[in-house]
Amino acid sequence: MAETIKTETAPERPPHSLRLSVLPFLAKYGTIIGLLLMIVVFSFLAPVAFPTVSNFVNVLNQASLGMIIAGGLTVAVIVGELDLSIGFSASFLGVLVTGLMVWVGLPVPVAILAVILVGALIGFVNGIIVTKIGVNSVIATLGTGTIIVGLNFAYSSGAPIAMGVPDSFVDIALGRSWGIPHNVLIMVVVIALLWIVVERTSIGQSIQAVGGNPVASRLSGIPVHRVKIIAFMICGACAALTGILLASSLGSGTTSAADGYLLSAFAAVFLGSATLRDGEFHILGTVFGALIIAVGFNGLAIFGAPTFYQYVFQGGILIVAVGLSSLGRLYSTT
């Protein structure tokens, strides 16, 4: 760290800008440094268990579901909205996908496709409420999220759907191809797709533009409402995928299995905005954010830390994430 301070304060700068040059640096590269530091520290503390290929694959596997849902959330956040319903929808849709297979008898691919569409539909409803009715997205998605919790209990009566889940469904998450867990492969594909959509398509440019300045976007001919609705739909579909993969991993549809993903997704997204860009939300950043969280949890598990540490870690990382993200915007030169 001392060296970074030296390089940041060129001799012609007055000494009082020292503080001002370290903070923007931290806001840009702090998360990456943090991730590397964690890996180094854990490797020293647990040289047998932590720095192994199988553990790294394991970390990626654990990170993948959170990364997918956080990737979707990133799109909603880029467009300038928050979606608090994603954890609850993922839980519900995990239950729904098993229900459709076990109770309705739908073939596995049909059930999965249908549930992803339901996820997008939930996003569509969120988008309509936010754009056409003008409800603040925090309130709107808190409302729809709570309704979804109700739907979930109504559908499953609160009991897990475990009996009769097809093996082919369970194999999706638990299987491996070329030695790599399917979850990781799916995550890589989804993240790559999200990156392409956001950075390299006109809808992605529109999403960024609307998040940057909705008025200027509208006057540039961008259909602001439609763009926001699409962003919510992408977010909802990603939540659905996470719910499905979680149900597949657990081998059952469990009522509140994915609720916790809400918090970690937000932490990942905000950590991501403090990565490489000045407080701007972006997909690649979210990947780093999700990795930090996964490595942290993995470390806690290896050291056998009591459960309460997980909550402290998760809450703490959320605050650090949002703090770094604000620093990035505060000291960005624009």
Next chain:
Amino acid sequence: MPALEQTSARPQPAAPDAPFIEVRGLAKHFGGVQALAGVDIDIRAGEVHGLVGANGAGKSTLIKLLAGLQQPDAGTIVIDGKPTVVETPERATSLGLSFIHQELHLVPQLNVLENIMLGAPKPTRFGMVDWRRLAAEVKPIAAKVGIAFPLDREIARLSTAEKWLISICRALVRKCRLMVMDEPTASLSAAEAERLFQIVRDLAASGIAVLYVSHRLDEILDLCDRVTAFRDGRRVLQLERGDLTRRALVESIVGGAAPEALTASDTVLKRDVIFRVQGLRRLPMVKNVGFDLHRGEVLGLAGLVGAGRSETVRMIFGADRPHGGTMTLDGAAFAPRSPVEAMQAGIGLVPEERRSEGLILEKSVAFNIGLTNLKALELSPLLPLLKMGRRTSQAESLVKRLLVKTPSTAIPVGRLSGGNQQKVALAKWLARELKILILDEPSRGVDVGARAEIHRIIRDLAEHGLSTIVISSDAEELPGLCDRVLVMSEGVVAAELKGTGATREAILHASYAHSETRKSA
């Protein structure tokens, strides 16, 4: 908490001509742009010191450094003979420096007095703010700057000119010794500006140093005791009042001979009508507007602030729906329900508020230029991937064509100066096939050089058959630029001026004549 002192009771500098504040060799760079390359300027107590320069010349940077918003790379600021570091805006205030920015920072939910006292220490009574005593103390200061309205009025109900008075009053209450005004008259009417000038003179007479930043050279010549000109981050001129000429100012700002005036031809009025507006109405601002627009014509819309010009073009651009009236584009009925529809029909709008409505500041120049033209940048409708290289090259060629000063098209547009931002806001539309381009106050807050360039671009586009509607509150701007000028007043077209009849005087006369007849009626 002592009672607020009268502003005239401030300590006077030892020698009458000793500067209150002196800036020596101040330098600052942002990224690869050297915004200030070592400038000197000194401002005496009791003088109105004019500061002129093109956009990007370093005026805003100087203000930011004085205000403690940013720190210089090199150079010193000397106040009352002592080298001083202005670390924070709070420090600037305590040093007696106050700043009235172009966009006034007032809290609309609070009333006048609350805004004046915002953030300042207030006298208390039983632990609560003693507003009654405060009002009694502020009132004489307010009266001095000509605040005639009650101090408990809501900010939202005041005009821009009245908000200026509040900002000045706010500075006086804080016992300011240097008042920096950035483009104060940009959104004021002529009469309001006159009143402001008197206040500025009074402030100077009471011993306050005033740094007056403006693009309007007439004001500078009229008002300032001394003038400093910046160009490319350096001081290129400093003149006393007696030596000031308009020509000298323009030449030092532009860095060469003044650009020649444009002459418009009236042959375009014989061409076919591309766009016709009849009986357009959206109450209360637009009552009855009708006009024709010819192919390749530059049509000026003049008038006072609030005449209904911006509201009219918002309807043409589909941003608002008319309550009545018809529009015809290329012979077909035209009733856009959204900007998207207006754009698809071939209409573009460069809005008045370029920072809040025209651009996405944190995104790159290329991003902003590409935004209006995303469909054309896609590989194919089936595979909607963007050709990023194409986007960059398109942005680069437009940047070159409009002479936008930027190190690259990849930097955020918010880092460019006002005039260059305006060019990017214009460039956005040149990436498309347009029939009509509407520009709302295209040279507001833009220096003479950039303004001449923007005019040249507009004329050039007209030569190539593009029809343009230009709104301007600056009566001097339209005559040289437009083929025809419509003067709007209180929601109707009050006068149509063509050819040699479209002069500054004729425009001003028509702008005011209509409202006067209304008043006397």
